[in-house]
Amino acid sequence: MYAKDQFNEAENLNPSQNPHIQDLFSIRLSRRQTLKGGIGLSTGVLFSSLGLTACGASSDDTALKLGFSAVAKNKNDKVTLPEGYQMSILHALGDAMQLGDAPWADNGSETADSYNRRIGDGHDGMYYFGLGEDGKFQVNRSDRGLLCVNHEYVVSPFGLHPSGRTAGASRVTSEVEKEIYAHGISVVEVKRESSGTSMSMVRGSPYNRRITSATRMDLSGPAKGNALLKTKYSTDGTRTRGTNNNCANGYTPWGTYLTCEENFTNVISRSDDDALRTAKEKTALARYGMSKGRKSPYLWDTAGTDDLFARWNTAITGASSSEDYRNVFNTFGWVVEIDPFRPDSTPVKRTALGRMAHEGAWPAPAVKGQPIVLYTGDDSRNEYIYKYVSNKLWDDADINGGLAAGAKYLDEGKLYAAKFNADGTGQWIELTINNDQIRTYGAYTFADQADVLVHARLAADALGATKMDRPEWGAVNPLNNEVYMSLTNNSNRIDPTATPTGNQLKPDAANPRYYDDGEGNKGNPNGHIIRWKETGSQSATAFTWDIYLFGAENDASATVNLSGLTDVNDFSSPDGLYFDPRGMLWIQTDDGAYTDVTNCMMLAAVPGQVGDGSKDVIAAGGTKTIVGAKVTADTVRRFLVGPVECEITGIAVTPDGKTMFCNVQHPGEDASLTALSSHWPDSQTNASSTKRPRSATMVITRTDGSLIGL
Ligand code: FEO
Ligand code: CA
Ligand code: CA
Numbered sequence: 001m002y003a004k005d006q007f008n009e010a011e012n013l014n015p016s017q018n019p020h021i022q023d024l025f026s027i028r029l030s031r032r033q034t035l036k037g038g039i040g041l042s043t044g045v046l047f048s049s050l051g052l053t054a055c056g057a058s059s060d061d062t063a064l065k066l067g068f069s070a071v072a073k074n075k076n077d078k079v080t081l082p083e084g085y086q087m088s089i090l091h092a093l094g095d096a097m098q099l100g101d102a103p104w105a106d107n108g109s110e111t112a113d114s115y116n117r118r119i120g121d122g123h124d125g126m127y128y129f130g131l132g133e134d135g136k137f138q139v140n141r142s143d144r145g146l147l148c149v150n151h152e153y154v155v156s157p158f159g160l161h162p163s164g165r166t167a168g169a170s171r172v173t174s175e176v177e178k179e180i181y182a183h184g185i186s187v188v189e190v191k192r193e194s195s196g197t198s199m200s201m202v203r204g205s206p207y208n209r210r211i212t213s214a215t216r217m218d219l220s221g222p223a224k225g226n227a228l229l230k231t232k233y234s235t236d237g238t239r240t241r242g243t244n245n246n247c248a249n250g251y252t253p254w255g256t257y258l259t260c261e262e263n264f265t266n267v268i269s270r271s272d273d274d275a276l277r278t279a280k281e282k283t284a285l286a287r288y289g290m291s292k293g294r295k296s297p298y299l300w301d302t303a304g305t306d307d308l309f310a311r312w313n314t315a316i317t318g319a320s321s322s323e324d325y326r327n328v329f330n331t332f333g334w335v336v337e338i339d340p341f342r343p344d345s346t347p348v349k350r351t352a353l354g355r356m357a358h359e360g361a362w363p364a365p366a367v368k369g370q371p372i373v374l375y376t377g378d379d380s381r382n383e384y385i386y387k388y389v390s391n392k393l394w395d396d397a398d399i400n401g402g403l404a405a406g407a408k409y410l411d412e413g414k415l416y417a418a419k420f421n422a423d424g425t426g427q428w429i430e431l432t433i434n435n436d437q438i439r440t441y442g443a444y445t446f447a448d449q450a451d452v453l454v455h456a457r458l459a460a461d462a463l464g465a466t467k468m469d470r471p472e473w474g475a476v477n478p479l480n481n482e483v484y485m486s487l488t489n490n491s492n493r494i495d496p497t498a499t500p501t502g503n504q505l506k507p508d509a510a511n512p513r514y515y516d517d518g519e520g521n522k523g524n525p526n527g528h529i530i531r532w533k534e535t536g537s538q539s540a541t542a543f544t545w546d547i548y549l550f551g552a553e554n555d556a557s558a559t560v561n562l563s564g565l566t567d568v569n570d571f572s573s574p575d576g577l578y579f580d581p582r583g584m585l586w587i588q589t590d591d592g593a594y595t596d597v598t599n600c601m602m603l604a605a606v607p608g609q610v611g612d613g614s615k616d617v618i619a620a621g622g623t624k625t626i627v628g629a630k631v632t633a634d635t636v637r638r639f640l641v642g643p644v645e646c647e648i649t650g651i652a653v654t655p656d657g658k659t660m661f662c663n664v665q666h667p668g669e670d671a672s673l674t675a676l677s678s679h680w681p682d683s684q685t686n687a688s689s690t691k692r693p694r695s696a697t698m699v700i701t702r703t704d705g706s707l708i709g710l
Helices: 031-041 043-048 059-063 173-182 279-287 402-410 449-454 456-463
Strands: 085-092 123-130 144-151 184-192 199-201 209-211 216-220 239-241 246-251 257-261 335-338 348-350 358-363 371-378 381-383 385-393 413-420 425-430 471-476 483-487 528-534 542-550 574-579 585-589 601-605 614-618 624-627 636-641 647-653 660-665 696-702
Touching: 085 184, 085 199, 123 257, 123 660, 123 696, 144 246, 144 257, 144 647, 184 257, 246 647, 279 456, 335 402, 348 402, 358 471, 371 471, 371 483, 385 402, 413 456, 449 456, 483 574, 528 574, 574 647, 585 647, 601 647
Parallel strands: 123 246, 123 647, 216 348, 246 358, 471 574, 542 624
Antiparallel strands: 085 696, 123 144, 144 184, 184 199, 184 209, 216 239, 246 257, 257 335, 257 358, 335 348, 358 371, 371 385, 385 413, 413 425, 425 542, 471 483, 483 528, 528 542, 574 585, 585 601, 601 636, 614 624, 647 660, 660 696
8 A cells, every 4th residue: 555645545435334343385384393494494395295284383483583683763765674684676667677678767768668568666565486497386496486576556756757747637648658557567587696695687588577557357256247347348248458556465376476456446537427327336336435526546547538548437438338438447456366477378357356455365375175265355444354265175286277276266265254353253254145134235235246246345344344444464374374464554443432423433352442643643543463363274264363463652652552562663554464484474564653753664573373462451542452462572573674755565585585575665755756855776875866766676685695584
């Protein structure tokens, strides 16, 4: 999520009155195994351990220790790393991926078309896939791989244009074309350098590929072919073009990348068409933030009459949905599957995972003979957490099965929304047309299961799921399968003694804090990380939960700083989450509340488990909650601080634990091209730089080549 408020309109849309209240298989190692062998030695185990169940944490597992000196909070225009660590830039906005294009010129002169072969803007979620000599997914390979990176959006101050974004009611055609191609995903081959553990991009690799907001996509799963998805481009509702606002990500055990469409409302406009819309359509459009007459912030639809531009408006201009783009809005908000190993493959939007402002889609470790389980969240204020369980059971013969395996596991399954009870229990409630609460829902009449999935928010409203403080990233602990999810912040939580208006909500046990930080931020300005343990198998419909970690400034009151953060680990607005193969948790921030003191950051953590803390804790505002064990400098520690006005988002670690990729998004976002506030990444090595700021992927290694974090 980008921090700028004008782009966050869609975060305040849940008016329903509900109660308030690796990594694939890789990680089938117990912490003990990991510690004995080191992650390097464990790589042979990784592949053979496919399908084994996790050993779980045992009493001697506490030896996983953070082994670096905490980085101090700061506002420098550079990335600060612990002593003994180094970084380089893998790629930044506008870098040429293929041979034949000129390098980034730092003046916006790159052509629109060249962005089909250049790195996009707004680096966000990413994943590293080991690449074998046979061109196939090799899960334990660390010296050569394919790195998939999301390019979430075109970042202010619009350094990809010569003079920023040209103002006006109608956009300049060439600028919009460039923006359309600068969104999406990049896939690049990465290779270790001849000595050391750093990596660089293989320019011109046949695997290098851009997927943009104009790339052809297939629609698949229960909503494929539904009337709600028919457009002039695909009159049978089986295809669309482009993926947009790709925020966080996921990955599959068969070796494909999942990219998740979040703030797609930002590129689609709606005319004042109430007279032409059914009551149902109006309800659905409003629930997804597309109010009557709404102009998108990017105004792509104003750049010309060509279909490339006109389709970004939902206007009803034809006799049927086959003659216009009235339904284009429904073709976004999906989890999209990409096969990085087959550059010619067509990405697929998997409708079984529901339509929402998807942050990401995070898998639990795959277990042979068990369903594939993915977790996903809807990043808007007061939205829900979801879980997908495949109908088909995992068979590791499907590794390297590409999009055919994707169809097997991701087109047929059950989608659930989470309900968090005040007593620390919870339920997953299925979004199915067969549920009476959905079938008889008063606010919206669902036609069929496709309608339920296209309008998953409305279905979850009907089920009384729990409205959360903006679900951002999730991650599954490889050591015990517990699931973590960031709830980044929520200005719509109000004093429990006040009367809610509009979309305001009182705190509940799972979103318990209400306070005023004294600096203009109210509600839950610093966010928290919730976690849960499924009852029995990963596909269970019951769970127990607690709150692992509360963001806070270290000098905040005890009812705000419930996790006991100190100077070495205080933070605000958790966003990116990632468990590396050893079970070390990485926490990234996208903050606007503590930025008077520090730029956004990344912390490393060794978490405990659900229930290791205290019940009946009173949070700021007076609501009772359940808190995990207080943290110490040994269990949570600041690893990195980013440059000016950035967000740290997106992380991947090679299977051997020696190379980390980490993204910096929107450095200098509050400035203009004529008065820049950041010159990162150039400022990393040149304190007097005058260059434009660019989103970028960093490669972080230890100078001695050893394991990161330990
Ligand atoms: Fe694009 Fe929710 O962050
Ligand atoms: Ca995010
Ligand atoms: Ca502050």
